[in-house]
Amino acid sequence: MPRLLRMSELTRADVAHLASLARIDLSEAELDHLSGELAIILESVATVSSAPIEDVEPMSHPLPLVNVSRPDVVTPSLTPEEALAMAPEAEEQRFSVPRILDED
Amino acid sequence: MTTMTGGTAASAEAVLDYDEVTSAFDPVLGLEVHVELHTATKMFCGCPTTFGAAPNTQVCPVCLGLPGALPVVNAVAVESAIRIGLALNCEIAQWCRFARKNYFYPDMPKNFQISQYDEPIAFNGWLDVEVPAEHGEGTEVFRVEIERAHMEEDTGKSTHIGGLTGRIHGATHSLVDYNRAGIPLIEIVTKPIVGAGERAPEVARAYVATLRDLLKALDVSDVKMEQGSMRCDVNLSLMPKGSSQFGTRSETKNVNSLRSVERAVRFEMCRHGAVLSSGGSIVQETRHWHEDTGVTTSGRVKSDAEDYRYFPEPDLVPIAPSRELVEELRATLPEPPTERRKRLQNGWGFSDLEMRDVVNAGLVELIEETVAAGASPAAARKWWSGEIARRANAEGQDVPTYAGVLGVTPAHVVELESLITSGRLNDSMARQAWEGVLAGEGTPTQVADARGLELVQDTGALEAAVDEVIAANPDIADKIRDGKVQAVGALIGQVMKAMKGQADAAAVRELIIGKLT
Amino acid sequence: MTSADLTRRTAAELADLLASGEVSAREVTAAHLERTRAVDDRTHAYLHVDEEGALAAADEVDRKRRAGETLHAAAGVPIAVKDVLVTRGLPTTCGSRILEGWIPPYDATVVRRLKDAGLPILGKTNMDEFAMGSSTEHSAYGPTRNPWDLERIPGGSGGGSSAVVASHQAPWAIGTDTGGSIRQPAAVTGSVGVKPTYGGVSRYGLVALASSLDQAGPCTRTVLDAALLHEIIGGHDPMDSTSIAGPVPPVVEAARRADVSGTRIGIVKELSGEGFQAGVQQRFDESVQHLVDAGAEVVEVSCPSFTYALATYYLILPSEASSNLAKFDAMRYGLRVWPEGIEDPSAEQVMAATRDAGFGDEVKRRIILGTYALSSGYYDAYYGSAQKVRRLIANEFAAAFEQADVLVSPTAPTTAFRFGEKLDDPMAMYLNDIATIPANLAGIPGISVPSGLAPEDGLPTGFQVLAPAMADDRLYAVGAALEARLEAEWGGSLLGRAPDVQSLPLPAAVPATHTTEA
Numbered sequence A: 001m002p003r004l005l006r007m008s009e010l011t012r013a014d015v016a017h018l019a020s021l022a023r024i025d026l027s028e029a030e031l032d033h034l035s036g037e038l039a040i041i042l043e044s045v046a047t048v049s050s051a052p053i054e055d056v057e058p059m060s061h062p063l064p065l066v067n068v069s070r071p072d073v074v075t076p077s078l079t080p081e082e083a084l085a086m087a088p089e090a091e092e093q094r095f096s097v098p099r100i101l102d103e104d
Numbered sequence B: 001m002t003t004m005t006g007g008t009a010a011s012a013e014a015v016l017d018y019d020e021v022t023s024a025f026d027p028v029l030g031l032e033v034h035v036e037l038h039t040a041t042k043m044f045c046g047c048p049t050t051f052g053a054a055p056n057t058q059v060c061p062v063c064l065g066l067p068g069a070l071p072v073v074n075a076v077a078v079e080s081a082i083r084i085g086l087a088l089n090c091e092i093a094q095w096c097r098f099a100r101k102n103y104f105y106p107d108m109p110k111n112f113q114i115s116q117y118d119e120p121i122a123f124n125g126w127l128d129v130e131v132p133a134e135h136g137e138g139t140e141v142f143r144v145e146i147e148r149a150h151m152e153e154d155t156g157k158s159t160h161i162g163g164l165t166g167r168i169h170g171a172t173h174s175l176v177d178y179n180r181a182g183i184p185l186i187e188i189v190t191k192p193i194v195g196a197g198e199r200a201p202e203v204a205r206a207y208v209a210t211l212r213d214l215l216k217a218l219d220v221s222d223v224k225m226e227q228g229s230m231r232c233d234v235n236l237s238l239m240p241k242g243s244s245q246f247g248t249r250s251e252t253k254n255v256n257s258l259r260s261v262e263r264a265v266r267f268e269m270c271r272h273g274a275v276l277s278s279g280g281s282i283v284q285e286t287r288h289w290h291e292d293t294g295v296t297t298s299g300r301v302k303s304d305a306e307d308y309r310y311f312p313e314p315d316l317v318p319i320a321p322s323r324e325l326v327e328e329l330r331a332t333l334p335e336p337p338t339e340r341r342k343r344l345q346n347g348w349g350f351s352d353l354e355m356r357d358v359v360n361a362g363l364v365e366l367i368e369e370t371v372a373a374g375a376s377p378a379a380a381r382k383w384w385s386g387e388i389a390r391r392a393n394a395e396g397q398d399v400p401t402y403a404g405v406l407g408v409t410p411a412h413v414v415e416l417e418s419l420i421t422s423g424r425l426n427d428s429m430a431r432q433a434w435e436g437v438l439a440g441e442g443t444p445t446q447v448a449d450a451r452g453l454e455l456v457q458d459t460g461a462l463e464a465a466v467d468e469v470i471a472a473n474p475d476i477a478d479k480i481r482d483g484k485v486q487a488v489g490a491l492i493g494q495v496m497k498a499m500k501g502q503a504d505a506a507a508v509r510e511l512i513i514g515k516l517t
Numbered sequence C: 001m002t003s004a005d006l007t008r009r010t011a012a013e014l015a016d017l018l019a020s021g022e023v024s025a026r027e028v029t030a031a032h033l034e035r036t037r038a039v040d041d042r043t044h045a046y047l048h049v050d051e052e053g054a055l056a057a058a059d060e061v062d063r064k065r066r067a068g069e070t071l072h073a074a075a076g077v078p079i080a081v082k083d084v085l086v087t088r089g090l091p092t093t094c095g096s097r098i099l100e101g102w103i104p105p106y107d108a109t110v111v112r113r114l115k116d117a118g119l120p121i122l123g124k125t126n127m128d129e130f131a132m133g134s135s136t137e138h139s140a141y142g143p144t145r146n147p148w149d150l151e152r153i154p155g156g157s158g159g160g161s162s163a164v165v166a167s168h169q170a171p172w173a174i175g176t177d178t179g180g181s182i183r184q185p186a187a188v189t190g191s192v193g194v195k196p197t198y199g200g201v202s203r204y205g206l207v208a209l210a211s212s213l214d215q216a217g218p219c220t221r222t223v224l225d226a227a228l229l230h231e232i233i234g235g236h237d238p239m240d241s242t243s244i245a246g247p248v249p250p251v252v253e254a255a256r257r258a259d260v261s262g263t264r265i266g267i268v269k270e271l272s273g274e275g276f277q278a279g280v281q282q283r284f285d286e287s288v289q290h291l292v293d294a295g296a297e298v299v300e301v302s303c304p305s306f307t308y309a310l311a312t313y314y315l316i317l318p319s320e321a322s323s324n325l326a327k328f329d330a331m332r333y334g335l336r337v338w339p340e341g342i343e344d345p346s347a348e349q350v351m352a353a354t355r356d357a358g359f360g361d362e363v364k365r366r367i368i369l370g371t372y373a374l375s376s377g378y379y380d381a382y383y384g385s386a387q388k389v390r391r392l393i394a395n396e397f398a399a400a401f402e403q404a405d406v407l408v409s410p411t412a413p414t415t416a417f418r419f420g421e422k423l424d425d426p427m428a429m430y431l432n433d434i435a436t437i438p439a440n441l442a443g444i445p446g447i448s449v450p451s452g453l454a455p456e457d458g459l460p461t462g463f464q465v466l467a468p469a470m471a472d473d474r475l476y477a478v479g480a481a482l483e484a485r486l487e488a489e490w491g492g493s494l495l496g497r498a499p500d501v502q503s504l505p506l507p508a509a510v511p512a513t514h515t516t517e518a
């Protein structure tokens, strides 16, 4: 079990890094109050690791279902008009997005 | 010797001579191949997967990632994944899950990709490929070990507007078509390939070629590299000879033809070699392959900040393929490519090297079809690996696809061969006819008719031409009379010229020798 | 019959009136729209009212009935839908600025089933932004007020759905429950709310908060109405991989029988006593006694891992939410904000600026928390551990259900609190769901039925019943039995004792709750 962060260890810089991973352009004021609140929440939720969970299988799904699939049969798509109706901008039947910095 | 690569100053990077690289370093290769399955519908929704449809006509709430929409797994995609795993000699998971790979990118509608993480559907396999023997003649089998094959979904396609030739840099904005988003992908990842040495580029190419043949035989994908239905990422690092410590690797993305795979590996080996031998260190980064210039350029640096935050996909339930299903699917596997290759090679009477070239050029199916259509194996090999292969290579395309583009078919080869065997065309005329076919002038017969290609059957005209040439070259004629038969070539050439090429060279030779001995 | 009379009827009664032809669907629908026009300025329970669409749907039902077509038993009884379920052609915002003006091109399966049954959709109800909250104070469009006291919260996240029902703006409504968002609002508004078994109701078209916890369900004034609605929306959906391929449990029959004789009622030690308001606990104890008087047996069960439930929930939920909410990125739909002071911004910068401007504080808080809990190096300690505790909790439920047929607790630890009271203390806010969260973690069904008014403040209290997965019918048997005995004691429904919202003074503006960047 890795050592857990203490509340003082979640720094403002950590929060700024998490915000950039989550693509949220937090203001300085937001960074200030969020890092305080998150530290408190984090300290509280970290208690999960003190539960008797050794040798316990993680539970990712509430029901033990497996092998749910669908046949490979075409169903109707949206029309391009429906697909693009809510786009902030569209051009040539495509979604127009601001310039992209790098390919992935 | 270190030289600079061509192109602009900004992209010029030092490269080391290939022989110097291989004498000082051992390459470690890793190949990641993404294959689009040719299922009727997408991985998680019922939208069709037709290539080349008008933009955003094959999208729905699921593959557009609209709020509230949920994925449901395509049963045929799972079966295809299992069949691919089995064909790659993998173990098939008893139980596995999908996972979300979280990162933001505009052509990925949900900003996460449904993929598989630590529980792939297939793992621990191998694929044998044929490469030139390390010492001496012939070929030998090189075993590429497979780490895993897992299922995931493709992204949409961005067109960059305002920059140069659709490049991302300098673009003002991009237009996104999500038709491709959600098409089932199988990602096949090799274990680190060590021990290939100087043959690493050929091993890489042979692996991708063999894999492509295998997937084609499985009938799970179109495997059209030029359309992106099969895409290859090349990981490469060097370690000093004698070391077993892997070096820092580069990851060259989207190397999308067999020839490019070979070239990209070679280039990266030379680039790494130059950096390392001058005391530098390799940056772990993605690199972009440039087909036109044959070089890679720096892409995104892989930093610690890259954190995909994988976790089990809560909207999908685990997959637990029954052993019965796995065995049922195993029974549907085609003949393994190596066995098939041996069988075909024996039947065709090709040498090891001929067969290897045929495999690496992706010609196996084409030759098979051509032989089935009535051509001799030698003729099929000769015509498909000649001029058309040179042109396809120059276009950066595979021969079968290029032939498709030109509309050239196995029937054309059959017809061409019969024009030779029937005695209408000699070899050089057949080449001219073939060129005409490649130029879209029609079938071989149509080209021959149109260009007036026909061996002269009139022996009178031929004899007259021979007599004329003998009379005009008394010195040579004397030599032949004295027994120097090899001198006949000079006379044949002149007769052929006089006949405007429309004579059978062998008949001319016989005629001359008959008259002079 | 006056329109006021029609809004006082239960859904079951309205269905009968409609079937007998005593009233038309248009009259019933119009009565509720009229009521909404009269009181929604006080409750702010709706984000969008679709008068035209609802009346058109009602007219269609009336036309079919006149034509003698076979109709669903509830056809023509109008309904309100939480704004987290997508409705084709009707705005769907999830209480967020980031989806302001978004009109979905498709219907959620639940919505489809409502329409197929002929239920006119009155409108979309208010909620905490993306269902994150227990008070609706986190709605970007201002909070909903509790019909019992306009200075107080109606619960959350589905405060709008419970409030439209409690204030007679709709006979019934759809809510969604990720950690108590149907049951806790029901408790604090004196109404009934059911979270079905996970997988019992399709999630297709439910804008996901936490995929492994979310479940849509009924918000009603009576247990029978909840069962009728459950039957309409429940059942297998091939569009949802986590949907259960089996019949809907016999919920209506159970609600009508209302029989608890011989039922073993388990009191969960960890879900009462300390931390629960005295009057809430008192009404709970009295309710248990009612069930005993009706023939049930009482056993005490202990589920020690429940003490970790809140921590577990506040790791799993933000983790899944951080991923689910990544799609709101200004590229394909919704808000697009260009960052100020940046010339020629990139897609990345537009995404980040939009998500900062479009999401409220609570959403950002949870996205950051979830991003952290999933990040490499911390996954095992946080998300991984939480998934293991989740298994412990499910195992303890399974063991408890060996001893008891159903488990009971107060639904919420307190009655409705005042606006702003817990807004600055996220942990205090999270405690509201302490009794409801374990059911979501385990995927089991739960109901909240009114248990009375707390003597100290005269505000409604709720009684929660939990059952094993797929045994949703037990909730209705116990809930209906309790409801019958309590209503006999009270001489009518609890909501019958609520003040008439229309006569309450229009409140001063509630405290500004949704802080957006200046």
Ligand SMILES: [Mg+2]
Binding pocket: B115, B152, B187
């Ligand atoms: Mg991948």
Ligand SMILES: [Zn+2]
Binding pocket: B042, B045, B046, B047, B058, B059, B060, B061, B062, B063, B064, B182
């Ligand atoms: Zn689709």
